[in-house]
Amino acid sequence: MTRVVTTIAEVRQIVRAWRAAGQTVGLVPTMGYLHEGHQSLIERSVADNDHTVVSVFVNPTQFGPNEDLESYPRDLEHDRALVEATGADVVFHPTPAEMYYPNRRTTVHVDELGSELCGKSRPIHFDGVCLVVSKLLNIVTPDRAYFGQKDAQQLLIVRRMVRDLSFGVEIVGCPIVREADGLAKSSRNTYLSDEERAAAVVLSRSLAAGRAVLEGGERRASAVRQAVLDVLAAEPLAAPEYVEVVDTDDVNPVETVEGEALVAIAVRIGGTRLIDNFFFTPEV
Amino acid sequence: MTRVVTTIAEVRQIVRAWRAAGQTVGLVPTMGYLHEGHQSLIERSVADNDHTVVSVFVNPTQFGPNEDLESYPRDLEHDRALVEATGADVVFHPTPAEMYYPNRRTTVHVDELGSELCGKSRPIHFDGVCLVVSKLLNIVTPDRAYFGQKDAQQLLIVRRMVRDLSFGVEIVGCPIVREADGLAKSSRNTYLSDEERAAAVVLSRSLAAGRAVLEGGERRASAVRQAVLDVLAAEPLAAPEYVEVVDTDDVNPVETVEGEALVAIAVRIGGTRLIDNFFFTPEV
Numbered sequence: 001m002t003r004v005v006t007t008i009a010e011v012r013q014i015v016r017a018w019r020a021a022g023q024t025v026g027l028v029p030t031m032g033y034l035h036e037g038h039q040s041l042i043e044r045s046v047a048d049n050d051h052t053v054v055s056v057f058v059n060p061t062q063f064g065p066n067e068d069l070e071s072y073p074r075d076l077e078h079d080r081a082l083v084e085a086t087g088a089d090v091v092f093h094p095t096p097a098e099m100y101y102p103n104r105r106t107t108v109h110v111d112e113l114g115s116e117l118c119g120k121s122r123p124i125h126f127d128g129v130c131l132v133v134s135k136l137l138n139i140v141t142p143d144r145a146y147f148g149q150k151d152a153q154q155l156l157i158v159r160r161m162v163r164d165l166s167f168g169v170e171i172v173g174c175p176i177v178r179e180a181d182g183l184a185k186s187s188r189n190t191y192l193s194d195e196e197r198a199a200a201v202v203l204s205r206s207l208a209a210g211r212a213v214l215e216g217g218e219r220r221a222s223a224v225r226q227a228v229l230d231v232l233a234a235e236p237l238a239a240p241e242y243v244e245v246v247d248t249d250d251v252n253p254v255e256t257v258e259g260e261a262l263v264a265i266a267v268r269i270g271g272t273r274l275i276d277n278f279f280f281t282p283e284v
Numbered sequence: 285m286t287r288v289v290t291t292i293a294e295v296r297q298i299v300r301a302w303r304a305a306g307q308t309v310g311l312v313p314t315m316g317y318l319h320e321g322h323q324s325l326i327e328r329s330v331a332d333n334d335h336t337v338v339s340v341f342v343n344p345t346q347f348g349p350n351e352d353l354e355s356y357p358r359d360l361e362h363d364r365a366l367v368e369a370t371g372a373d374v375v376f377h378p379t380p381a382e383m384y385y386p387n388r389r390t391t392v393h394v395d396e397l398g399s400e401l402c403g404k405s406r407p408i409h410f411d412g413v414c415l416v417v418s419k420l421l422n423i424v425t426p427d428r429a430y431f432g433q434k435d436a437q438q439l440l441i442v443r444r445m446v447r448d449l450s451f452g453v454e455i456v457g458c459p460i461v462r463e464a465d466g467l468a469k470s471s472r473n474t475y476l477s478d479e480e481r482a483a484a485v486v487l488s489r490s491l492a493a494g495r496a497v498l499e500g501g502e503r504r505a506s507a508v509r510q511a512v513l514d515v516l517a518a519e520p521l522a523a524p525e526y527v528e529v530v531d532t533d534d535v536n537p538v539e540t541v542e543g544e545a546l547v548a549i550a551v552r553i554g555g556t557r558l559i560d561n562f563f564f565t566p567e568v
Contacts, residue, residue, distance in 0.1 A: 020306050105394050105444055106448035106449055110389050111390075112389050135449055138449055138450045161390050164385065165390055165392070165418050165419055166292060166422045166423050168296055168425065
């Protein structure tokens with residue numbers, strides 16, 4: 001039976017008992033409204049660790065003032081049932097007041113990696129992510145924590161933060177889970193109308209075109225971006241926010257793909273902002 | 285026998301074994317050149333916990349470009365012997381390269397609390413402290429960590445950081461240890477000539493004057509500051525950098541002492557910068 005725990009003190013107590021028994025702990029941080037993407041992370045954690053904690057917390061500090069904090073979809077009973085089906089032990093579902101003191105003064109900032117891609121339109125987003133992930137790592141003290149590759153920039157930033165601050169946790173990145181037509185699973189897909197949902201397949205199709213160009217031997221980032229943009233331009237409901245080819249070290253745009261690269265896009269479909277990406281490493 | 289450990293991996297391994305045996309761990313972070321002030325912290329930790337780790341690391345990120353990083357006194361054999369005499373288990377003595385990757389991008393910043401007092405003349409100091417303390421807490425994962433009240437602003441900042449980031453550690457503040465004449469113990473006292481050493485007693489004497497004024501019922505910060513400054517002015521070798529009365533929440537100057545206050549001073553004696561302070565809570 002999966003327990004829903006709402007206080008930091010109770011999570012610490014549960015983990016302390018597991019530790020005293022010499023058992024390992026996995027953490028899957030989520031904002032809830034869980035789908036098959038989250039499920040794949042939880043299943044991986046359950047397979048890797050003796051115990052798994054799934055946090056379900058719509059973290060206010062990672063939303064900008066005009067973003068969808070209030071309307072972000074929530075369904076705790078659905079989430080609890082999904083977690084229970086995977087065999088994870090605990091859903092940690094704190095209130096914002098449990099997580100944040102009113103006169104908080106501490107920020108955790110990863111320079112460089114958060115300034116491109118989503119950082120351009122969401123300037124406070126990754127500081128909010130670093131803050132809540134730091135807190136969750138300190139509360140749960142997991143051996144491993146699981147993040148989806150769909151939020152690729154987040155994954156790279158969390159990895160860097162964990163290395164820089166010497167957190168004793170292994171960050172495990174997990175592949176993007178997609179709908180049958182290729183659309184990356186996202187809690188925000190629920191915002192899409194039927195017509196928009198049909199149009200949203202253009203994200204994964206455009207990335208496939210970019211990948212094909214790279215696999216054909218092209219190394220100029222401009223050519224890869226153009227191949228992606230051409231596909232996006234053919235879909236009237238799609239408004240690209242960015243199409244970028246960046247290095248996976250500092251997440252800066254590259255002119256030529258030499259080491260591992262991340263090809264990442266953000267596209268508005270109607271009022272909904274969706275992201276997708278792939279990693280590519282040229283053979284040497 | 286106290287072990288000197290130089291790698292992060294080895295410390296983690298040692299602590300993991302202690303944890304598996306259900307034992308508690310105390311951490312005393314130091315920059316080495318240990319004196320009776322550090323010794324009091326270590327003894328307290330040894331009394332409180334099953335095991336104690338003393339870190340000895342002259343942390344480069346908390347020194348400004350024109351500060352005394354290179355000349356800061358070091359004597360590992362003396363430190364190891366002192367730690368051994370207290371019964372602590374491990375001296376953690378990493379190199380700067382072991383602690384810091386060259387392309388570190390993460391900063392931990394506590395707003396407000398670090399801008400007054402020592403923060404005015406040492407603008408990057410407390411970010412460096414927060415960074416290294418975060419790392420040490422993540423590496424050692426102690427139940428309790430011990431800090432001297434002599435570095436009062438540091439103690440308040442570390443407490444706030446630990447609360448804001450939900451570190452699972454109790455921060456224990458320990459009283460200032462003084463020489464027979466009242467000078468607060470400090471590794472930097474070794475910089476003083478005989479004449480300067482004699483003059484340095486003026487710090488604790490000036491604070492005693494400030495405390496006497498407060499205990500006499502005075503609540504105006506200006507009057508407390510003046511009482512301290514008057515004593516400092518009588519010592520020709522003393523050049524005050526600041527004399528401040530601040531609240532202990534956000535470390536901002538107060539006009540009137542109403543809640544708990546920190547009276548803190550920094551004074552140059554010749555080329556050496558020394559600090560001292562006391563806490564005062566008015567009866568209500």
